Amino acid sequence: AIILGIESSCDETSASICIDGEIKSNIIASQAIHAKYGGVVPELASRVHQQNIIPTVDQAIIQAEVTKNDIDAVAFTRGPGLLGSLLVGTSFAKSFALARKIPLIEVNHMQAHILAHFIDNPRPSFPFLCLTVSGGHTQIVLVKDYFDMELIGQTLDDAAGEAFDKTAKILNLPYPGGPLIDKYAQLGDPKAFSLPEPQIPGLDFSFSGLKTAILYLVQRKVVENPTFLEDYRDDVCASVQERIVSILLNKLKKAAKQTGVKDIAIAGGVSANSGLRTALLAMGERYKWNVFIPKFEYCTDNAAMIAIAGYHKYLKKDFVGQDIGPLARMPIG
Ligand code: ATP
Numbered sequence: 421a422i423i424l425g426i427e428s429s430c431d432e433t434s435a436s437i438c439i440d441g442e443i444k445s446n447i448i449a450s451q452a453i454h455a456k457y458g459g460v461v462p463e464l465a466s467r468v469h470q471q472n473i474i475p476t477v478d479q480a481i482i483q484a485e486v487t488k489n490d491i492d493a494v495a496f497t498r499g500p501g502l503l504g505s506l507l508v509g510t511s512f513a514k515s516f517a518l519a520r521k522i523p524l525i526e527v528n529h530m531q532a533h534i535l536a537h538f539i540d541n542p543r544p545s546f547p548f549l550c551l552t553v554s555g556g557h558t559q560i561v562l563v564k565d566y567f568d569m570e571l572i573g574q575t576l577d578d579a580a581g582e583a584f585d586k587t588a589k590i591l592n593l594p595y596p597g598g599p600l601i602d603k604y605a606q607l608g609d610p611k612a613f614s615l616p617e618p619q620i621p622g623l624d625f626s627f628s629g630l631k632t633a634i635l636y637l638v639q640r641k642v643v644e645n646p647t648f649l650e651d652y653r654d655d656v657c658a659s660v661q662e663r664i665v666s667i668l669l670n671k672l673k674k675a676a677k678q679t680g681v682k683d684i685a686i687a688g689g690v691s692a693n694s695g696l697r698t699a700l701l702a703m704g705e706r707y708k709w710n711v712f713i714p715k716f717e718y719c720t721d722n723a724a725m726i727a728i729a730g731y732h733k734y735l736k737k738d739f740v741g742q743d744i745g746p747l748a749r750m751p752i753g
Pocket residue numbers: 429430500501529533553554555556557580581582584585596597598599602688689690691692693694719720721
């Protein structure tokens with residue numbers, strides 16, 4: 421079967437073609453316009469999706485060397501995400517399905533981040549644990565089957581990606597700051613500054629205290645040394661990254677112990693972080709886990725993960741009707 425996948429939940433317009441479970445194209449149009457505002461402006465995001473969606477889909481079809489007539493079903497991100505952004509992808513998918521008289525498949529964006537692990541080999545086996553760390557979410561999910569997922573831990577305030585991005589803002593780095601902190605952290609000393617590890621019960625997370633600690637640290641140091649941010653940028657980045665990674669992995673370790681599960685995956689934009697990837701691999705060796713880390717292009721938002729999720733729903737004939745609408749909030753379980 422040939423599935424067209426559409427992603428438009430935030431600031432990436434993406435389209436992908438999947439043929440019998442194999443990804444043939446994954447076109448991603450990122451929106452540069454938000455950088456100057458220091459974050460995603462929802463109203464602008466919807467407008468740019470509207471401009472980008474048709475050319476992005478056309479390119480995905482051309483690159484996969486198929487035609488519109490060959491497509492058997494269209495899968496789209498129904499939620500969670502920005503409503504105006506989701507409306508563009510949803511409306512496009514509905515129109516395409518209606519015009520071509522093919523089935524329509526809804527996909528949960530957070531499930532899709534996890535199902536990106538079924539694009540390539542090796543693949544985790546059920547049940548596995550997935551730490552999903554992105555711009556809007558930080559979750560530990562017990563994945564029992566493709567679409568049978570249980571949320572066993574989540575953030576009580578900021579997401580891990582937000583912690584990276586807000587720290588970057590304090591350091592006067594442009595949005596999105598996550599990738600830049602990763603880059604500078606590789607040049608710095610992670611022990612230079614000590615930052616608190618929050619004491620949160622169970623498998624939940626909190627990152628708002630860390631952000632405040634960094635703000636106070638920088639404010640204090642700048643009084644002593646006005647060029648502190650320039651002088652110690654790399655050390656601050658390394659210290660912050662090390663703390664975020666330790667918060668994430670300590671909870672993941674706890675979840676693995678509690679559930680007895682040994683197949684451990686990460687997903688979402690922050691899973692592109694080199695410090696997290698390295699530390700997870702080391703922890704996996706120590707505890708004899710089978711560790712699964714997605715390819716970089718499948719970490720941040722992309723339609724390949726939507727197409728692969730759509731393919732597995734297509735096999736079950738799990739279709740939706742034309743009365744479907746997007747959901748800003750959409751639980752994973
Ligand atoms: P959600 O999936 O929760 O709706 P989103 O789709 O906006 O949110 P993603 O695209 O999955 O999130 O991830 C974006 C986030 O990943 C941003 O916060 C960005 O800073 C962060 N990020 C990307 N690369 C890295 C990196 N190398 N290190 C740290 N953070 C990173």
